[in-house]
């Protein structure tokens with residue numbers, strides 16, 4: 001029987017390196033990334049349906065009205081939300097689904113999927129965060145300032161997460177997440193069926 005995959009929520013301040021780590025993780029075929037909808041404008045190189053489903057405010061509101069979203073939140077003046085359909089189907093197929101979402105959305109996911117794994121990615125220092133946001137060169141100074149302010153608020157929420165990863169090295173951070181997922185799959189509560197199958201053995205003689 002196919003074992004269900006895990007739901008893995010990854011949050012953390014903008015610029016901490018979530019996207020970069022996720023890109024590393026999904027090189028491994030077992031992971032699937034949930035593609036969010038957003039009202040944010042695409043950055044250079046971002047593709048529709050690959051990085052996000054880019055929506056107008058009106059289209060996003062319609063998705064909310066039609067209950068197409070599992071969770072949604074406003075982050076620095078834009079809406080972001082997780083479409084419902086993809087997650088259930090992927091975990092049923094044994095894939096580990098990654099939701100790279102901010103803290104308000106993560107709290108909503110905890111209500112729907114308390115069994116999900118919650119991982120908080122942080123930068124080594126606030127100066128690193130600032131340098132990364134500036135270095136990424138995707139936002140205006142004004143937006144960077146807003147995101148840094150928001151980062152300080154978000155950092156207080158680390159206790160809501162099961163694990164914290166300091167992203168001082170991309171490969172190591174991704175490796176830690178793979179190890180967390182591996183350990184989570186070995187939890188005793190995941191072995192009921194397996195143990196029962198062993199005990200059902202009647203013997204050959």
Ligand code: ADP
Pocket residue numbers: 012013014015016017018019020021132133135136167168169170
């Ligand atoms: P987030 O998705 O959390 O907003 P990104 O993945 O876009 O962050 O990373 C922000 C910037 O920091 C990118 O330019 C990325 O290349 C860089 N970065 C990510 N991880 C590290 C790291 N461990 N060391 C140095 N730079 C990093």
Ligand code: 5GP
Pocket residue numbers: 011012013014018036037040071072073075080081082083100101102103104105106
């Ligand atoms: P960015 O604009 O940098 O791509 O994303 C901004 C923030 O929105 C990040 O913290 C990212 O994790 C979060 N985000 C992306 N998709 C979703 C989503 O579907 N729901 C929620 N709540 N947050 C999201």
